[in-house]
Amino acid sequence: MSEGSLLKRLMTNKMERRTFIKWSGAIGVPVIAGGVGTKLLIDKQKEEKVASASDWDKVVSTCSVNNCGGRCVIKAYVKDGVVVRVATDTQESGDPSIPPLRACVRGRNYRNLLYHPDRLKYPMKRVGKRGEGKFERISWEEAVDTIASEVKRIGDTYGPESRYDNYSSGQCWGLHGGSTAVRKLLSVTGGFLNFRNDYSSGAGNVATPYTYGTNNSGSSFDSLLHSKYILLWGQNPSEMIFSTPYREYLLQAKKNGAKIVVIDPRYTDTAITYGDEWIPIKPTTDNAMMDAMGYVIVTEKLHDQNFLDKYCVGFDGDHMPEGVAKEECLKSYLLGEKDGVAKTPEWAEKICGVPAEKIREIARNYATIKPAALIQGWAAQRQAYGEQFMRGGAQLACLTGNVGKLGGWAAGTGYWNRSNIVYPISYENPVKASIPCFLWTKAVEQGTEMTAADGLQGTEKLSTNIKLIFNMAGNMLINQHADINKTKQLLEDESKVEFIVVSDLFMTPSAKYADIILPGTTFFERYDIGVPWCFGDYVVFGDKTIDPLYECRDEYDVFAEVAEKLGVKDQYTEGRTILDLVKESVERTRKELDPTFPTFEEFRKKGVHHFQYDEPLVGFKTQIDDLENNPFETPSGKIELFSKTLWDLNQHEEIPAIAKYISSWEGPEDPLIEKYPLQLISWHYKRRCHSTYDNMPWLEEAAKQEMWINPKDAEKRGIKDGDRAQVFNDRGSLVIDVKVTTRITPGVAGIPQGGWYSPDKSGIDQRGAVNVLTSQRPTPLAKSNPQLTNLVEVKKA
Numbered sequence: 001m002s003e004g005s006l007l008k009r010l011m012t013n014k015m016e017r018r019t020f021i022k023w024s025g026a027i028g029v030p031v032i033a034g035g036v037g038t039k040l041l042i043d044k045q046k047e048e049k050v051a052s053a054s055d056w057d058k059v060v061s062t063c064s065v066n067n068c069g070g071r072c073v074i075k076a077y078v079k080d081g082v083v084v085r086v087a088t089d090t091q092e093s094g095d096p097s098i099p100p101l102r103a104c105v106r107g108r109n110y111r112n113l114l115y116h117p118d119r120l121k122y123p124m125k126r127v128g129k130r131g132e133g134k135f136e137r138i139s140w141e142e143a144v145d146t147i148a149s150e151v152k153r154i155g156d157t158y159g160p161e162s163r164y165d166n167y168s169s170g171q172c173w174g175l176h177g178g179s180t181a182v183r184k185l186l187s188v189t190g191g192f193l194n195f196r197n198d199y200s201s202g203a204g205n206v207a208t209p210y211t212y213g214t215n216n217s218g219s220s221f222d223s224l225l226h227s228k229y230i231l232l233w234g235q236n237p238s239e240m241i242f243s244t245p246y247r248e249y250l251l252q253a254k255k256n257g258a259k260i261v262v263i264d265p266r267y268t269d270t271a272i273t274y275g276d277e278w279i280p281i282k283p284t285t286d287n288a289m290m291d292a293m294g295y296v297i298v299t300e301k302l303h304d305q306n307f308l309d310k311y312c313v314g315f316d317g318d319h320m321p322e323g324v325a326k327e328e329c330l331k332s333y334l335l336g337e338k339d340g341v342a343k344t345p346e347w348a349e350k351i352c353g354v355p356a357e358k359i360r361e362i363a364r365n366y367a368t369i370k371p372a373a374l375i376q377g378w379a380a381q382r383q384a385y386g387e388q389f390m391r392g393g394a395q396l397a398c399l400t401g402n403v404g405k406l407g408g409w410a411a412g413t414g415y416w417n418r419s420n421i422v423y424p425i426s427y428e429n430p431v432k433a434s435i436p437c438f439l440w441t442k443a444v445e446q447g448t449e450m451t452a453a454d455g456l457q458g459t460e461k462l463s464t465n466i467k468l469i470f471n472m473a474g475n476m477l478i479n480q481h482a483d484i485n486k487t488k489q490l491l492e493d494e495s496k497v498e499f500i501v502v503s504d505l506f507m508t509p510s511a512k513y514a515d516i517i518l519p520g521t522t523f524f525e526r527y528d529i530g531v532p533w534c535f536g537d538y539v540v541f542g543d544k545t546i547d548p549l550y551e552c553r554d555e556y557d558v559f560a561e562v563a564e565k566l567g568v569k570d571q572y573t574e575g576r577t578i579l580d581l582v583k584e585s586v587e588r589t590r591k592e593l594d595p596t597f598p599t600f601e602e603f604r605k606k607g608v609h610h611f612q613y614d615e616p617l618v619g620f621k622t623q624i625d626d627l628e629n630n631p632f633e634t635p636s637g638k639i640e641l642f643s644k645t646l647w648d649l650n651q652h653e654e655i656p657a658i659a660k661y662i663s664s665w666e667g668p669e670d671p672l673i674e675k676y677p678l679q680l681i682s683w684h685y686k687r688r689c690h691s692t693y694d695n696m697p698w699l700e701e702a703a704k705q706e707m708w709i710n711p712k713d714a715e716k717r718g719i720k721d722g723d724r725a726q727v728f729n730d731r732g733s734l735v736i737d738v739k740v741t742t743r744i745t746p747g748v749a750g751i752p753q754g755g756w757y758s759p760d761k762s763g764i765d766q767r768g769a770v771n772v773l774t775s776q777r778p779t780p781l782a783k784s785n786p787q788l789t790n791l792v793e794v795k796k797a
């Protein structure tokens with residue numbers, strides 16, 4: 001089928017879903033779309049003829065820039081302008097230092113994304129009440145005109161602080177997503193209210209630097225080949241992709257004989273695949289176990305006193321900052337010298353549920369089997385007191401002297417960048433004010449009342465509440481932010497936010513709250529460069545595989561037209577197209593950063609560029625090797641187990657100077673547990689990237705949207721495996737299928753995050769959109785999202 005006839009059929013809107021699926025499987029290689037069972041698939045494969053090179057015209061290397069930590073190679077097989085097949089990187093180099101950049105189940109689904117019959121096809125404007133979901137097709141001209149006039153009107157009426165680009169991560173690992181584009185536009189037309197931080201590791205991002213002076217703790221994953229003991233604390237790389245090659249290194253580490261222990265309320269795919277042991281724990285209580293491990297390590301004299309003396313502030317009374325009493329030190333806290341509570345394993349067991357003897361064993365192993373890597377996931381810091389979790393892990397790494405050592409790991413949040421390229425779009429926002437990203441709803445409601453205590457920076461007061469929101473490739477307006485019901489009410493009031501622009505590929509729950517919807521392109525339909533997360537030492541070329549379908553357009557180009565209407569096109573584009581941006585990035589990277597970086601054409605042909613590093617990156621090695629010349633970036637120049645800066649905030653109950661267990665609201669010790677007896681967590685599911693791909697039946701088959709609860713909790717409620725259940729608290733209610741399984745700790749319910757909010761007439765969500773149950777109360781220090789701290793009750797639906 002030629003591109004022309006495909007487009008024609010897609011555009012007539014007459015193609016039924018079934019016809020479409022049939023068609024999309026018609027060329028050469030089997031394609032699986034909605035509702036095809038595995039058995040059927042196998043039978044079908046037998047019948048298919050083997051694909052051969054004559055079935056396609058070219059193979060193009062490209063890359064998604066969604067917000068998952070991996071960045072894999074996608075090979076698109078194109079025939080007559082149609083992507084007929086996708087494959088991935090299968091190159092087995094035999095060199096464990098360069099594992100192949102293989103796509104996961106989501107990556108193998110990308111053709112279903114590109115040709116999904118529900119793609120947004122043209123710009124639309126809202127015609128019903130906001131949130132009602134009624135829209136009318138408009139021309140691009142009207143869309144551009146409306147946006148230009150609203151950007152101007154709202155800026156003129158309320159000032160630039162009224163304009164906001166919401167956190168959104170659907171396109172954030174490339175050069176030119178919608179957010180980058182709109183921020184440039186707003187910058188050259190007066191500015192916009194900034195946000196800081198993210199929803200991923202927000203508490204950790206702020207907390208870890210109080211210990212280490214930076215968030216760049218941790219080491220590159222190839223260093224695990226040297227580890228003898230690996231503690232994956234709330235980390236689940238089998239499902240949650242942090243880095244594409246991570247799992248290969250973990251596997252290799254296991255083969256090398258490293259013992260791997262997983263601490264998680266769920267018996268995860270990671271625990272099954274790599275774990276020698278699974279330690280179930282109650283959510284929000286990790287710091288109790290950490291404290292008890294510290295107690296064991298110190299009382300059994302397994303701690304590295306030399307390391308603590310030389311590199312750290314605050315371990316014992318002899319190493320305290322001036323002006324602070326000796327008994328405020330970490331050791332004194334662990335031994336209970338001041339509060340009378342020794343942080344024994346028996347003390348911790350009552351809180352976190354991990355048997356005291358097991359805590360002892362893990363503490364001893366972690367302190368004696370060296371080098372040992374304690375790697376922390378981020379879910380346990382998406383909790384009410386998430387700051388403590390991140391600093392608590394770092395504290396253990398220091399007690400055992402595992403920092404700065406090959407095969408060790410400094411714990412903490414753990415970023416590091418090994419894939420430096422030049423980002424060609426830069427802008428200077430004339431507005432200096434910024435809010436923590438999680439508090440955007442507060443800035444809509446009470447922006448002018450916000451103060452430094454709410455994390456407002458760059459100004460003492462905001463002159464206005466948020467009045468205009470751009471939400472580019474994100475589902476944060478509704479789905480991914482906490483407390484959906486509260487947010488809905490806020491956005492439905494058209495006198496508050498006066499204008500909302502959403503760009504997306506689908507009519508998501510957030511898109512329904514738009515005033516103007518822009519139909520975006522997928523990565524197949526544009527040029528880009530994909531950059532991996534933490535420690536990824538490569539970049540992937542994002543080749544434009546086909547022209548945009550329907551009337552879909554890149555945000556960069558749309559805002560260029562808006563800029564033209566506002567008379568600032570040159571400032572906005574600086575004369576560059578998207579292709580120019582990619583070329584500029586390549587050329588400037590070669591010139592400014594890495595002369596071995598390929599030329600544009602070479603990069604395009606190779607698809608991937610690996611940066612060369614002679615050895616693994618070991619976090620803080622330079623400081624540990626030579627502290628005098630390389631102090632830590634903390635006020636004292638040392639690792640601050642005790643932070644004088646935090647101490648001086650004088651909020652010791654919720655923001656202590658040393659990391660410690662704080663009994664959490666909506667945790668197991670909150671009296672509210674009488675009414676809502678289950679702790680509800682969510683996790684990042686293998687079948688989605690957040691909410692992205694929730695509408696893909698093929699992936700639903702790979703991993704279904706369902707809630708895990710333990711047989712003990714199910715039995716009490718008369719719930720059987722496969723039943724539908726209602727989950728509720730004071731904030732909301734949802735209905736979801738239940739998986740009854742011993743893979744989750746009793747007292748805990750788990751729902752994979754990212755299901756699309758789908759309320760029935762009475763407002764009860766039918767898809768398991770977990771954020772109808774979550775809270776907007778921020779963490780104390782970072783003002784970040786505690787979206788995993790929730791108490792709920794469950795009943796049979």
Ligand SMILES: Nc1nc2c(c(=O)[nH]1)N[C@H]1C(S)=C(S)[C@@H](COP(=O)(O)OP(=O)(O)OC[C@H]3O[C@@H](n4cnc5c(=O)[nH]c(N)nc54)[C@H](O)[C@@H]3O)O[C@H]1N2
Pocket residue numbers: 066067167168169170171178199200201382472473474475476480481503504505506508519520521522523682683684689690691692693753754770771774787788
């Ligand atoms: N309860 C709970 N809530 C959470 C979390 C949790 O663990 N639990 N996790 C939080 C975290 S860590 C994060 S990062 C956020 C993520 O939240 P978001 O940043 O909102 O991420 P997504 O839900 O993936 O939304 C991305 C949107 O971009 C669209 N999109 C994808 N590709 C493109 C493209 O090329 N062009 C355009 N125009 N659109 C595109 C997708 O269709 C999707 O609607 O959620 C947070 N929310």
Ligand SMILES: Nc1nc2c(c(=O)[nH]1)N[C@H]1C(S)=C(S)[C@@H](COP(=O)(O)OP(=O)(O)OC[C@H]3O[C@@H](n4cnc5c(=O)[nH]c(N)nc54)[C@H](O)[C@@H]3O)O[C@H]1N2
Pocket residue numbers: 067068069070199200201233234235236239240241242263264265266268281282283284285286376377378379380383681682683684685686687688689690788
């Ligand atoms: N497949 C896939 N990969 C992704 C993403 C995705 O949506 N899908 N999203 C990406 C993004 S933006 C992010 S920020 C990261 C998220 O990375 P993380 O935040 O690390 O991932 P999660 O899956 O939320 O949580 C990891 C594990 O922590 C467990 N956990 C939950 N609460 C607690 C607790 O209180 N204590 C302990 N010890 N464990 C707990 C969960 O059961 C889960 O198995 O993943 C990235 N990778």
Ligand SMILES: [Mo]
Pocket residue numbers: 067199200201
């Ligand atoms: Mo995230």
